[in-house]
Amino acid sequence: MEIPTIVGAGLIVIGAGLGIGRIGGQAMEAIARQPEASGKIQTAMLIAAALIEGIGFAALFAA
């Protein structure tokens, strides 16, 4: 029972990391394209990142 749980936790971290990394990268790109909209982009980025993080933590608790 021990090993599958740990593997599951690792998979969750990989998934959440990919998701948040993509959000961060895309937000950087968007800010580089349109620096004047950086405030709005940051807010949207944080909300999206928080939502993914929430799912990640929920899954970690289940694992």
Place this chain on the structure above:
Amino acid sequence: MQKPFIVKILFVVVVLLGFTTAYAQDVEENLQTHELTEQEDSDKKSEIQEYINHHLLDSYDFTFFSDEEAGKYYGFPLPVIIFDDGLKIFSSSKFNHGKTVAEVDGNYYKLYHNKIYKTDAAGSINYDDEGHATNEKPLDFSITKNVVTMILVSILMFFLFRALAKSYKKNNGIPKGVGRFLEPLVLFVRDEIAIPNIGEKKYKKYMSFLLTIFFFIWFLNLLGMTPLGVNVTGNIAVTFGLALITFLITTFTANKNYWAHIFWMPGVPKLMRIVLAPIELLGMFIKPFSLMIRLYANMTAGHVVLMSIIALMFIFKNWLGSSLSFGLAFGLAILELLVAALQAYIFTMLSALYFGMANEEAH
């Protein structure tokens, strides 16, 4: 005179270094400090694990430093209030940190795994097959460490914001002293969180809640960084309470569009509406649930990682490994400062978002 920026940065660095050292000292006092054999190595690991687990939990007394081996505790006991055939109030010093049985009006109580159980005079705990205690648990309303911290933060917030309000009155709308620090934050919550999410017309009615929750969570998170050893926002009961308030406000201030979006989604085919209704209904509860889990998990994870890295110093026990982990702990402490503010911001932001959803106009 304006202090140079570098002085402020240095101040933060010195304070954090002090906190990291203080934590490390506290951990060290709880661990034996002689050379390790293999057997002792695993002992030390479980000891560290126990220490971290203990730190994460609430407790019935406020202990600053402790020396488990010598049995010395530096701190003060807190009142225990339980309801068991009538209200009973006594000092937690009667438990003697879980070592003795407390006798109150002919009833006996004992601490077991940080919970109060009713026992006989010898303090025996009965177990079921799975090793859980089967003793009766009295209703517990004790003023625990977390409760004391929350009360302290509430009082602190009351005086800080009263000072801000008073300085407005005295100086014709220009804040003085601590108000100069608080005013931009209050404006930030209003202009960046409340107005964009709730809208110009209705944001005022939610401002008091949003401001309270922002500063409350932020102050508690920052207190968790000090060597006081409090971990209030990393307690799921506390975050449950905070999320419950958000849920209640959302539910009871919602207009008919909000309910229409849940039970009879406009603009989609009839069959889809029936499928969507239970999902949306579930979403109503998942939103505050995720608020609760996010704050709790973030703060708990932060504390565990920080304390584990501090504990690494005592596992390495050589100048290279220990100084490396000290540096790492210091870096993490800075990161945790950011996380403390970020989590308060996210919680407030998402609450505002949910309030905005509850007040959406038809479109």
